[in-house]
Amino acid sequence: MNSIRQDWFSNVRNDLLAGLVVALALIPEAIAFSIIAGVDPKVGLYASFCIAAVIAFAGGRPGMISAATGVMALLMVTLVKDHGLQYLLATTILTGVLQIFAGWLRLGTLMRFVGRAVVVGFVNALAILIFMAQLPELTGVSWVVYVVVAAGLGIIYLFPLLTKAVPSPLIAIVLLTATAIVLGLDIRTVGDMGQLPDSLPVFLLPDVPLNWTTLMIILPVSVTLAVVGLLESLMTTSIVDELTDSSSNKNRECIGQGIANIASGCVGGMAGCAMIGQSVINVKSGGRGRLSTLAAGVSLLLMVVFLGDWVARIPMAALVAVMIMVAIGTFNWGSLRDLRTHPKSFSVVMLSTVVVVVATHDLAQGVLVGVLLSGFFFAHKVGMVLYVRSRTEDEGRVRTYKVIGQVFFASADRFAASFDFKEVIDKVLIDVSRAHFWDVTAVSALDKVVIKFRREGTEVELVGLNEASATMVDKFAVHDKDGAEDMLIDH
């Protein structure tokens, strides 16, 4: 009871105000993202309302804003183009189901493999994609559009110097819309882009045939959407955790995202996820509780339904200005400065994530590449921790090799190359008691070394192999038992 009161009603006034600010900032974004996905603005607006309202109850992170997002929109483009809106709605529902499944399997913990470099790359790539998605609105248009965009950006960034009581993106949109109407500017408006909502959303199941062909069409897209949605949501969760100095329930968030997407698909909305920019705006405006998220969703819907005629007259150029602000705000500018000071491996992982995402327009692939690369770099680094020293004993008849460090797939070759097989000697003693043999590759490398020595007619004795191979955790499974850390340190 206490936590319900704390989550919902401990910050009512600030939550309601912040929710309103977020709703005002969400409207242009929801419209812009629908246009990116190639659907009517109402799809994004219904989705934003529905996801925000549902996640307020089902989410694991109070105060975080989820709605229709650019990341998700970019992944739907081809599907919408080839198969149409109904398939998108079915995909959205399936995405939700997959996300609930992921939350139930506690896959949120896999986030620990996504390192800082990949996260920074993801965020930067996201910002670049949002910016690139605005380019079609800016190419082959009259100079008036550029003036409007520039004026919009000017108002957005300069108005807060005057007062921070009113959202500056809203001021920009209102002023630019009014100017466009008064001067009768001939530029594209939101109304030209498709249908706006004229009623409250209604429950509808997607009109698709329920068969194998449909599943094969929607499953690949759903998997990518589910993965990317959870990635961005969990990343945003930790950002909000950090900002508000409080903790959240990651698995509940996964399940909540799933429920929200299912609900969105059922009222004719597209899939969405948590939004970094909007969550920052919410926290900045004082929103902390679940009420702020709910307020954002509900006020968005009310404004859109009752002001629909006016929303239709917003010039697209004003929206472009807002989206450029979002892109600039999302980009991690500090990471550019840090390129010089951070380790090269960090920069390579970050930049490859960005490049792959921008090239494929798929954040999931970028993250995969980033995670794999960080794995390689880490393996390489740890593989360097291997020393083999040797000295002769017994008047030159015996040579003792002492192996210290980590032997596994990345260092097995270096390990094998550290022995002098050409040496003419009676006996070789290999002391591996202070080495760790992590995998089969390491053990077979040792086997090869022994065989090679024997071929030269050298007698081989191994010391401490049992301790060394105790770290082959898959086989012996000692890593999670008591005393495993002693075994690692002792020898």
Place this chain on the structure above:
Amino acid sequence: MNIENKVLACVDQSHFADYVADYAAWAARRMDAPLEFLHVIDHHPEIGSGKDHSGAIGINAEKNLLTLLSTEDEASTKAAREQGRIFLNRLRERAIATGAESVDIRQRHGELEETLVEQESGVRLLVLGRRGEAAETTQRDIGRNVEQVVRALHKPILAVTEGFKEPERVMIAFDGGIVTRVRL
């Protein structure tokens, strides 16, 4: 000093604090136990401070916001800490003046209930006001915190009211159950 058997007096900055101090000093004197004053500073991440409704996210918005919020938190925590320290020291003087011998003070961050559960093992008697800071303005007879603490702890608790008067008689609530029989 036998820290395992201390009298722990929980105080907040309400007018009950003085009476809690008086009773706790009396109990410590009678039980010949060390006395410790505990002041828990609440941390409220669920309450936002929103002055900026600009809705604009500029360059490095996230980092700037994090810096801003942590600086604000730092300042308010420092102020609360200093205020609490002065307040606790005043109570300590008061307890020493009434004859308590070993008096210590301690400030903790967090929630009252969980802090007390952590500290429970070393406590012989817990003294707290029947109502606290939060109940100053309401009509409750027993503060919300008191109820939670009584439910959560397994140590003797002395909940005090306004005005200090040395206890003379003891009344035991007896329902004939096993637990109360053992206690008798």
